[in-house]
Amino acid sequence: MSGVRVLVGTRKGAFVLESDGKRQRWDVSGPHFGGWEIFHLKASPADPDRLYASQGTSWFGQLIQRSDDGGKTWEPVGNRFVYDGVPGTHLWYDGTPHPWEFARVWHLEPSLTDPNTVYAGVEDAALFRTTDGGQTWQELAGLRTHESAHSWQPGAGGMCLHTILLDPSDRERLFVAISSAGTFRSDDDGRTWRPVNRGLRSEQIPNPTAEVGHCVHRIAMHRARPDVLFMQKHWDVMRSDDAGESWREVSGNLPSDFGFPIDVHANEPETVYVVPIKSDSEHYPPDGKLRVYRSRTGGNEWEALTNGLPQRDCYVNVLRDAMAVDALDPCGVYFGTTGGQVYASADAGDRWAPIVRDLPAVLSVEVQTLS
């Protein structure tokens, strides 16, 4: 019997939510690592029992935890994230040079084929990789030493590398996104990188169409069509049909084209989900109505999904790593809020129900489809 395991990272620990394929009744375990921020946890696609978690606090720094039994037990693994060579500087908020300083791991992306290989996106923005199950981490320094890196500048949330996409059809190709530098692509397994931001327009930077400097919040890909990318930018929902070489806006009729997460239906590559958020700085749903928007046309035409979601007095946010889809049919869609709710839809977004209502603020949501 198929089932799903939802991995939830929060401000005060990790939670594991499990259900069978009907996705109606849920077992909740946690908090794991109570009191610690869990920025992200994710399973290996190659081994469903192998999970990795990014654990940290301002007090005691960064830890990485690994589970080999599907989240029942955990062991700390290596947490030495040291930039390769002399780190150099990027721009600080006041425009002065600032040394690269490691702060935390925002995102862990396990290899599609090897449970012991994982990519880590960190703040200050850089990409690390382990090939020994997390015991040791090496920087893929070609990204941080890109000729534009001295001009990268943090957004309000810090200069974080928050998105890592692995191309399932080309082992050498990776995409990353950095706030607020933009999207970068490597075609040689992470050794060299180039920005792929043509078509983006950001009025918040001196040159709105600059090659770098865009505050990309999230990018998403469907496994069957890795050259098609969708992006939620600080403002604007964007689409690329050529692996990031060029982008066009597909915000269409959204009530706000600001937001954080974006994801693609597991079985329909043209069906895309976003959660519009009011901004600047409010960062809650427009009109107090929590609405997921779905496009079945790859963008531009969007429909509000509201059944089961609060439609008044709702002022939570949905962060960039806090939405995911399962691979069942019909596709399940999940997201978590800063108010501690995790909502699930077992019918591709038509109807929603909370799995849990009162967790700490949710930082990340990932889903495993179990057979």
Next chain:
Amino acid sequence: MIRVVLPPHLRKLARVDREVTLDVEGEVTQRSLLDALEARYPMLRGTIRDQGTQRRRPFVRFFACEEDLSHEPPDTPLPEAVVRGAEPFLVVGAMAGG
């Protein structure tokens, strides 16, 4: 034997009770004590001192004999009462909100 008291989160991480005891070779300083602690409990690496700079993390404090030793240079000898094991060396998470 040097006695070290860890804060609750680090005790849980290291899977130890309130107090741990250590043998420290040579002169007993913050640095040699923490080196011995991390050698015995490798999961604590990076939680008390930064992995790269080896500097004390900003929200961690070191107390002993009712004194705050946090700002002492890391190679300063620790008080004799700590070296004898009469008093523990306390690793403390600084008070902060959140």
